Amino acid sequence: MNSRINSNYLKRLNQLSNNKNIERKNVNNNKNDFKNILNEKINKTNVKISAHAQRRLNQRNMKLNNDDMLKLEKAMDKAKKKGARESLLLYKDMAFITSIKNKTIITAMDKESSKSDVFTNIDSAVIID
Secondary structure, three states, X not given: OHHXXXXXXXXXXXXXXXXXXXXXXXXXXXXXXHHHHHHHHHXXXXXXXXXXXXHHHHHOOOOOOHHHHHHHHHHHHHHHHOOOOXXXXXXXXXXXXXXXXXXXXXXXXXXXXXXXXOOOOOOEEEEEO
């Protein structure tokens, strides 16, 4: 009887030990998840892209990465401080018509598309380095 108790006791100890290892793995995974989410939130911009602008970006094979979006947001903030409402943002070989108030890209043009266009209904232009 005594050996059976010891054997059951040892089985239970092993189960508890395995559960602790699982819990440790979950804690480490949660730390990594939190770190990833925090980094995403820090690097996320508040700039929205309208459906029209998204279609133009896709049609013209224009790609914007997170750094690009941060630069566009910074330019929008600059324009807002100067009282702008609708701005033309010139960045790399792209042009964007933006609503400063809504922090929204209204439309997007590549270099070829913007050569022959006249930009109307804007009150400012920002050239981004």
